[in-house]
Amino acid sequence: MTVWSKLTYVMPDSVRDMMESYELYTGIQNNLPNVLAAAAVLYAMWKLTNFVIIKRKLNKKREASKIQIQKAKAKWCKVVDSDSRITLEEVDRITSMNFADLTKSLKDGGLKVVTVVRAFQRKAAIENQNFNFICMPIDADDVEEYARELDAMPVSDRGSKPLFGIPLSVKENEDVEGYCATLGCTRRLGVISEKNSPRVQVLKDLGAIPFITTNVPQGLLSFSCANPIYGVTTNPWNAKREPGGSSGGEGAAIGSGASVFGLGSDIGGSIRIPASWNGVTGIKPTAGRISAVGRHTSSPGQTMVKATAGPLASTVDGLIMAMRAFSSKQMFLEDPSIPQQFFNEEELLSERPLTIGVYYTAGPVEVCAAAKRAVKEAADVLASRGHKIVPYELRDAELCSTKFFPAAVFGDGGAHLVNLLYGDELSHDISPLIKLLSLPLLLKKALNKIISFAVVDYAAEVIKKNEGVASVNDWCILQRELQEYIHLVISDWKSEGIDAVLCPPMPVPAMPLGDPQLAKSAVSYCVTWNVLNFPAGVVPVTRVTSADEEADKKNFPPKDMFHRVLKRGLTNSAGLPMAAQIVTLPYQEELCLRIMKELESDVSFQPLQRPLHT
Numbered sequence: 001m002t003v004w005s006k007l008t009y010v011m012p013d014s015v016r017d018m019m020e021s022y023e024l025y026t027g028i029q030n031n032l033p034n035v036l037a038a039a040a041v042l043y044a045m046w047k048l049t050n051f052v053i054i055k056r057k058l059n060k061k062r063e064a065s066k067i068q069i070q071k072a073k074a075k076w077c078k079v080v081d082s083d084s085r086i087t088l089e090e091v092d093r094i095t096s097m098n099f100a101d102l103t104k105s106l107k108d109g110g111l112k113v114v115t116v117v118r119a120f121q122r123k124a125a126i127e128n129q130n131f132n133f134i135c136m137p138i139d140a141d142d143v144e145e146y147a148r149e150l151d152a153m154p155v156s157d158r159g160s161k162p163l164f165g166i167p168l169s170v171k172e173n174e175d176v177e178g179y180c181a182t183l184g185c186t187r188r189l190g191v192i193s194e195k196n197s198p199r200v201q202v203l204k205d206l207g208a209i210p211f212i213t214t215n216v217p218q219g220l221l222s223f224s225c226a227n228p229i230y231g232v233t234t235n236p237w238n239a240k241r242e243p244g245g246s247s248g249g250e251g252a253a254i255g256s257g258a259s260v261f262g263l264g265s266d267i268g269g270s271i272r273i274p275a276s277w278n279g280v281t282g283i284k285p286t287a288g289r290i291s292a293v294g295r296h297t298s299s300p301g302q303t304m305v306k307a308t309a310g311p312l313a314s315t316v317d318g319l320i321m322a323m324r325a326f327s328s329k330q331m332f333l334e335d336p337s338i339p340q341q342f343f344n345e346e347e348l349l350s351e352r353p354l355t356i357g358v359y360y361t362a363g364p365v366e367v368c369a370a371a372k373r374a375v376k377e378a379a380d381v382l383a384s385r386g387h388k389i390v391p392y393e394l395r396d397a398e399l400c401s402t403k404f405f406p407a408a409v410f411g412d413g414g415a416h417l418v419n420l421l422y423g424d425e426l427s428h429d430i431s432p433l434i435k436l437l438s439l440p441l442l443l444k445k446a447l448n449k450i451i452s453f454a455v456v457d458y459a460a461e462v463i464k465k466n467e468g469v470a471s472v473n474d475w476c477i478l479q480r481e482l483q484e485y486i487h488l489v490i491s492d493w494k495s496e497g498i499d500a501v502l503c504p505p506m507p508v509p510a511m512p513l514g515d516p517q518l519a520k521s522a523v524s525y526c527v528t529w530n531v532l533n534f535p536a537g538v539v540p541v542t543r544v545t546s547a548d549e550e551a552d553k554k555n556f557p558p559k560d561m562f563h564r565v566l567k568r569g570l571t572n573s574a575g576l577p578m579a580a581q582i583v584t585l586p587y588q589e590e591l592c593l594r595i596m597k598e599l600e601s602d603v604s605f606q607p608l609q610r611p612l613h614t
Helices: 003-010 013-021 024-030 032-081 088-095 099-107 113-131 140-151 155-160 198-205 248-255 272-278 316-326 329-334 345-349 369-384 398-409 415-421 431-437 441-454 457-467 472-496 520-532 546-555 561-570 589-602
Strands: 134-137 167-171 209-214 261-266 281-284 308-313 355-358 388-391 500-503 536-543 577-584
Touching (some): 099 113, 099 155, 113 134, 113 140, 113 167, 113 248, 140 209, 198 209, 198 261, 198 316, 198 329, 248 261, 248 272, 248 308, 272 520, 272 577, 281 316, 281 589, 308 316, 316 329, 316 589, 345 589, 355 472, 369 500, 369 546, 369 577, 369 589, 398 520, 431 441, 431 457, 536 589, 546 561, 577 589
Parallel strands (some): 167 209, 167 261, 355 388, 355 500
Antiparallel strands (some): 281 536, 500 577, 536 577
16 A cells, blocks of 8 residues: 555545545645655644744743742842841851750740741841752741741640741742742743642641742752752852752752751652752652652652652751651641551660661762762761671662663653753753653664763663653563562562661762763662662761872772763862761661661761851
């Protein structure tokens, strides 16, 4: 059957009759190649015109919104930064308090909630000028009204609110009533959240006070932190370095002392990378333990590798309080679909000796000297507490980052993400990915073949996964293989008697601005535990030394393009924070927090101090 025969076969009779009456039938048949070429050109012109129209509309929408956002932020900053009711000395004193001391002072009345909120607002307004972590400030009048309500509560009643008066920063992808959750995407501007997410609402009901929303990378799938709406967030330890992502605004806010406690989310290290790079603590809970309602992602629908909300804080005490809140009766009332698993205080307070497996490298990605030293120092601390430290080797470590994770996130070939960002201005870190995902499948396959010759094997395998899963049957096979892999890893832990694992969260310290787009595989040390769905937390341990730098100049292998990018970033990295990662079996967050607390208590890490008054 010819091409023309196929076309006329599926053509409605009425259309064919009309064409014959106007003598078009024979003309098209005789000039089919030219007609098809003309149709292709017309289609391409229509697509291009449509793209240009959409792009202009989005640009106009974004620029108008940016003006409003900048005015609102400038007005807020002017009000809180010039607040004569609190001095810079008071701001420094309050914002440098650790979480436990701040909580105690608020509950016993030593500090007024209004004073604490003003201190953090002023600190945030000043530090935001340096690091740009605020998306939107929560209305100052609303914040003060809630603070005054809490101050009016009798001291004897304040125990009912465990987070009494603690200022709370919130990642921008969370629903906060009256504010947008854009994910850095212009299409979502103007989509106002009608109510708080269950997590924000529970934290607020238990006494926390949301006061800012914090920046994210465009589309969330990056460990940079930049988007065309809110701009670029930088690292408070070194403004020429990345803060991590996708909870990068949270990491920078807490790391700079502008927040003590925040809410983030994690699908591939999005809590743990910012925590480790900004010298703060964070935990990725088991996906499914905490409600997912009201939290927006760039890969909704797929359930193979689930994102999860989780806290970041200046100290582990903040994480413990957050997990208590997320395991409270209030959370189950907000979302009855989650398991009713209350916080296990007995596990948190236990002193039983543990067997902790440790590894320094896993898979093809090499680890720098400071990252290895941080894990070694953490292992020594835990051994001194009576725990048994044993070597651990993760089974088929590269499978998580090269097979299961990219196949899950890009199971649709990136269709949802491409549609979300179609016609939008693209930030530098996501632009190459979107351009690749936007290609027709055949062209994408051909280009992936070409790219695979220019990059290392494991990176080529990841790139190939952006083609999407071919069929529902292939998706089911992949799901089955992942479940088998998870049970094999759990079986390994049980047979070796392992209670927890200690490992690096990232192979390098905070990277120079712009470099993460060239080194995506660095997330493999975090991604593993998202794929396995094990809870994992990060504790700052040490800082990069000049000796570490010298060791890496000699020993860090520039064996491929990816590792050359990592090695380049190790230059001038002295002074940056380094962390250790603690991992436990699913739904054992309390055990993870217990080990994190023990580690934090005995390491000599000092948080960043940035006094405003000199």
